[in-house]
Amino acid sequence: MPEEKNNSGVCASVIDAIGYAPVVDLSRLAANFEGRILAKLEYLNPGGSKKDLISRAIIDSAEQKGLLKPGQTVLELTSGNTGNGLAMICAVRGYPFIAVMSRGNTPERAAMMRGMGATVVLVDLDNPSQGITAEDMKRVEDTAASLTEKHNAFRADQFNRQENAEAHYQHTGPEWIRQTDGNIDAFCDFVGTGGGFAGVARALKEHNPAIQCFVVEPDGAAKLAGQCISCCAHVIQGGGYAKELVLLNRDHVDGHLTVKDEDVAEITRRLASEEGIFAGYSSGANVSAAIQLLQGEFKGKTIAVTICDSGLKYLSTDLWRDGAED
Ligand SMILES: Cc1ncc(COP(=O)(O)O)c(C=O)c1O
Numbered sequence: 001m002p003e004e005k006n007n008s009g010v011c012a013s014v015i016d017a018i019g020y021a022p023v024v025d026l027s028r029l030a031a032n033f034e035g036r037i038l039a040k041l042e043y044l045n046p047g048g049s050k051k052d053l054i055s056r057a058i059i060d061s062a063e064q065k066g067l068l069k070p071g072q073t074v075l076e077l078t079s080g081n082t083g084n085g086l087a088m089i090c091a092v093r094g095y096p097f098i099a100v101m102s103r104g105n106t107p108e109r110a111a112m113m114r115g116m117g118a119t120v121v122l123v124d125l126d127n128p129s130q131g132i133t134a135e136d137m138k139r140v141e142d143t144a145a146s147l148t149e150k151h152n153a154f155r156a157d158q159f160n161r162q163e164n165a166e167a168h169y170q171h172t173g174p175e176w177i178r179q180t181d182g183n184i185d186a187f188c189d190f191v192g193t194g195g196g197f198a199g200v201a202r203a204l205k206e207h208n209p210a211i212q213c214f215v216v217e218p219d220g221a222a223k224l225a226g227q228c229i230s231c232c233a234h235v236i237q238g239g240g241y242a243k244e245l246v247l248l249n250r251d252h253v254d255g256h257l258t259v260k261d262e263d264v265a266e267i268t269r270r271l272a273s274e275e276g277i278f279a280g281y282s283s284g285a286n287v288s289a290a291i292q293l294l295q296g297e298f299k300g301k302t303i304a305v306t307i308c309d310s311g312l313k314y315l316s317t318d319l320w321r322d323g324a325e326d
Helices: 051-065 081-093 107-115 134-150 162-180 195-207 261-275 281-295
Strands: 023-025 036-041 074-077 097-102 119-123 186-190 212-218 255-259 302-307
Touching: 023 162, 036 162, 036 281, 051 081, 051 162, 074 081, 074 134, 081 097, 081 107, 097 107, 097 134, 107 119, 119 134, 162 195, 162 302, 186 195, 186 281, 195 212, 195 302, 212 281, 255 261, 255 281, 261 281, 281 302
Parallel strands: 036 302, 074 097, 097 119, 186 212, 186 302, 212 255
Antiparallel strands: 023 036
């Protein structure tokens, strides 16, 4: 079990300010349902997302294993949030950092990374109206691979490194158990790399095997649910890539939920206007999925969800457009 955060002390750097996000009962938003939705506010991390934790874990491990040498370039393919976390850590520890990102993600993330000294390489979309497709992701991957070679860089490789899931198993999961006294009936999580789901589900199930864990995917791109993929275009940045996930342990998946863009946008706005939680689309996806559970077999139960990143990373999208309606 990780130590409690010591708020009375001074952090040696911002890296020590990562983690221990509070859990909030969304009792206003869930007022019309029987049951509770508990939300862990990972957007309060210094880099503004749940990905700070895995960024630290990957760099710490690479340093310990000698995979990352002093002054060596770090490189990552990112939707922006892991890039924000890595840029922050690399700024503190003195590593040059290159982020390779699809233009399908918001410029706010790129601006943050550049502000923290990173080089951001943006890869164009084939057809922006279709969102980020598998072909787009392949081009981003090819760019990341060739730049890794060119710069002799350490590739953080969040989709494949066990440190990603392990960080959530060591920290996020035990924090959930401590903060709720283990009083959770279900956990649902929108998956990008699947590291968050994998680590938290493992910790929760080890604590109490009866806790049910659900993978959340966008409607039309629910590959893990075995659905026919009709369209990869969706508003939920940071995941929903419709691909198999190396880090995901299928034994811990009790079920699949899909969410529609319009519901996700509405719930993300209600999170802000009713709960004062200014978050991004994937947080709305998680809460939207939790509502589905409360409306079904989990009526009267307690659902745990992650508030993944800050709404400030979406100011350029339609999410916060004045009087936005979908
Ligand atoms: C905003 C946002 N939500 C959700 C996720 C998915 O998290 P995970 O990679 O742990 O599945 C990510 C991952 O980058 C993200 O950036």
